[in-house]
Amino acid sequence: MFLAIKEMLHEKLRYSLIVALIFLVSYLLIILTGLATGLANLNKAAINEWDASSIVLNSDSEGRLQQSFLSQDEVASLPNNGTRISQYSTLVKSENGLKENAQLVALDSKSFIFKKLKITSGSKNIRNNAGVVSDKFKSDGFKIGDYLLVANSSLRIKITGFTPRATLSALPVVYISPDTIQSLNKGVTNAVVFKNTLNNSKIPKGTNQLSIGSFINKLPGYSAQQLTFNFMIGFLYIIILIVISIFLYILTVQKLPNLGVLKAQGVSTQYLVLSTLFQSFIMSVIGVIIAIILGEITAITLPSEVPIVIDKSNIIVTGIGIIIMSLLGALIPIRQIAKVDPYKIIGG
Amino acid sequence: MSNLIFDSVTKIFGEGSSKYVALENINFEAESGQLILVVGPSGSGKTTFLTIAGGLQTPTNGDVKINDSTINSLSKKQQTKLRLEKIGFVLQSYNLVPFLTVEEQFKFVDKLKSQNLTEQKMHELLSDLGLLELLKKYPNQLSGGQKQRVAIARALYTDPDYILADEPTAALDTDRSMKVIELLRDLAHKRNKIIIVVTHDLRLKDMADKVYQIIDGKMTILEK
Ligand SMILES: Nc1ncnc2c1ncn2[C@@H]1O[C@H](COP(=O)(O)OP(=O)(O)OP(=O)(O)O)[C@@H](O)[C@H]1O
Ligand SMILES: [Mg+2]
Numbered sequence: 001m002f003l004a005i006k007e008m009l010h011e012k013l014r015y016s017l018i019v020a021l022i023f024l025v026s027y028l029l030i031i032l033t034g035l036a037t038g039l040a041n042l043n044k045a046a047i048n049e050w051d052a053s054s055i056v057l058n059s060d061s062e063g064r065l066q067q068s069f070l071s072q073d074e075v076a077s078l079p080n081n082g083t084r085i086s087q088y089s090t091l092v093k094s095e096n097g098l099k100e101n102a103q104l105v106a107l108d109s110k111s112f113i114f115k116k117l118k119i120t121s122g123s124k125n126i127r128n129n130a131g132v133v134s135d136k137f138k139s140d141g142f143k144i145g146d147y148l149l150v151a152n153s154s155l156r157i158k159i160t161g162f163t164p165r166a167t168l169s170a171l172p173v174v175y176i177s178p179d180t181i182q183s184l185n186k187g188v189t190n191a192v193v194f195k196n197t198l199n200n201s202k203i204p205k206g207t208n209q210l211s212i213g214s215f216i217n218k219l220p221g222y223s224a225q226q227l228t229f230n231f232m233i234g235f236l237y238i239i240i241l242i243v244i245s246i247f248l249y250i251l252t253v254q255k256l257p258n259l260g261v262l263k264a265q266g267v268s269t270q271y272l273v274l275s276t277l278f279q280s281f282i283m284s285v286i287g288v289i290i291a292i293i294l295g296e297i298t299a300i301t302l303p304s305e306v307p308i309v310i311d312k313s314n315i316i317v318t319g320i321g322i323i324i325m326s327l328l329g330a331l332i333p334i335r336q337i338a339k340v341d342p343y344k345i346i347g348g
Numbered sequence: 349m350s351n352l353i354f355d356s357v358t359k360i361f362g363e364g365s366s367k368y369v370a371l372e373n374i375n376f377e378a379e380s381g382q383l384i385l386v387v388g389p390s391g392s393g394k395t396t397f398l399t400i401a402g403g404l405q406t407p408t409n410g411d412v413k414i415n416d417s418t419i420n421s422l423s424k425k426q427q428t429k430l431r432l433e434k435i436g437f438v439l440q441s442y443n444l445v446p447f448l449t450v451e452e453q454f455k456f457v458d459k460l461k462s463q464n465l466t467e468q469k470m471h472e473l474l475s476d477l478g479l480l481e482l483l484k485k486y487p488n489q490l491s492g493g494q495k496q497r498v499a500i501a502r503a504l505y506t507d508p509d510y511i512l513a514d515e516p517t518a519a520l521d522t523d524r525s526m527k528v529i530e531l532l533r534d535l536a537h538k539r540n541k542i543i544i545v546v547t548h549d550l551r552l553k554d555m556a557d558k559v560y561q562i563i564d565g566k567m568t569i570l571e572k
Binding site (some may be wrong): 266268 | 436447
């Protein structure tokens with residue numbers, strides 16, 4: 001690709017400008033995808049940790065845990081390998097004044113969800129008003145043995161362990177026992193979570209089974225948020241496609257006479273087309289690499305309250321996406337190259 | 349010995365009422381070691397003739413033969429390859445790749461085609477053309493005459509059987525035009541090439557071995 005490289009080195013300014021544009025858009029894309037993933041995680045991380053496949057809620061709850069109340073009969077008629085969940089959102093304070101909005105989630109210590117929970121420090125114990133809490137509490141200054149004072153109640157929960165990735169609807173989770181939550185919600189079960197999908201005949205009247213995926217989509221605000229991000233991300237891909245097309249088109253039109261003469265001199269169309277594709281590829285790779293590096297640096301330097309997650313799959317998807325867009329962007333210029341008739345150039 | 353033959357070549361553009369006969373029943377023959385001039389007024393069909401000779405256009409009727417094989421029935425790809433290997437084009441402008449130095453123009457040819465002039469022959473050619481001091485320069489740092497000389501060297505570098513030149517002197521003053529034509533004549537004689545130069549500059553005709561004239565698409569040989 002002698003011609004392609006020589007041209008880029010000779011016309012550094014032009015090609016750097018295109019690289020800069022690709023970089024800026026890729027950077028924005030990486031940050032946006034990072035934020036989308038980060039916010040999605042904040043909403044659903046705890047549910048992912050459960051590793052379940054379905055959830056049974058009250059039919060009138062519209063898939064919302066907080067609005068779902070199951071009667072004792074309904075719960076009793078469901079298979080008993082499910083995990084009964086009671087949920088209560090509230091403000092908790094430590095004795096030395098730290099505050100946190102939290103989701104209290106009660107479940108049986110023999111349930112499959114509780115057995116699955118990972119612990120980063122402390123022990124996995126929720127007996128006698130003890131709680132296993134999200135490690136967000138740890139980063140906010142809470143320690144093992146601290147008491148969480150539940151607002152508007154006399155309940156005191158002792159922190160026995162920290163568990164990773166435990167956020168639900170953007171709030172950290174406090175796992176407690178059904179006995180502990182009794183005083184707050186009179187022991188109501190909000191939902192029953194299953195590791196497998198239940199046969200429809202096993203779902204009692206008045207209740208509704210949702211897959212975990214659609215349950216997540218119905219989390220308050222979740223779908224709207226993800227849709228907004230996906231819209232912006234999709235738009236950026238279109239913008240980069242148009243920008244690259246325009247730039248390459250202008251560059252190609254400027255050098256059409258030269259390309260025509262090269263064809264007359266026996267340079268194949270294929271060589272010229274590959275040359276343009278190669279340039280497009282190189283520019284997008286450079287732009288994307290700089291964007292990834294700066295994106296990572298941004299993610300590290302941003303305060304931890306900003307929920308940005310730049311993981312491998314994000315980087316791979318964005319990188320490949322941009323490179324594909326830049327190759328597509330070369331299609332119009334390639335048509336120009338294929339069409340240029342050396343005779344027209346020579347004939348004047 | 350190579351040769352180039354036009355056998356009753358006609359080129360018609362358009363159809364019906366917009367039909368235009370650009371070349372009419374052309375018979376033409378050139379052999380190695382000749383500098384041939386094709387002269388004629390503007391719009392007479394000179395460029396059309398040259399592009400058909402180089403396989404850039406196909407004749408409507410008749411055959412073009414290079415070394416006794418017909419080129420107008422070749423595929424586009426084969427014609428491109430033929431141009432790379434057997435034909436050197438020298439045009440009025442755009443001959444050189446703007447972002448390559450003089451030296452790199454030749455290196456680029458090396459990337460496309462393996463058998464080119466040996467280093468020694470190349471050195472000889474460059475010194476004949478007075479280009480040895482210009483190797484590191486870009487085309488926009490050269491004068492018109494220098495550019496044209498580089499274009500000629502580039503065309504010769506692949507050691508083609510033919511050089512087809514369309515108004516190679518149009519950008520040059522009379523003195524320099526004479527020099528370029530002299531150079532082409534020497535190349536035809538010394539290196540045994542077929543060199544066809546299209547021009548409307550009649551002052552150049554004394555330098556040629558044969559002069560053809562095209563008027564309104566009809567070709568005649570001019571007696572000297
Ligand atoms: N693609 C085309 N379609 C229709 N007519 C054409 C086409 N190409 C050339 N012609 C016509 O054919 C005639 C010969 O054109 P050509 O370019 O060969 O002239 P020329 O002798 O090279 O002229 P000049 O000295 O001005 O370069 C002109 O009248 C031109 O209008
Ligand atoms: Mg012409």
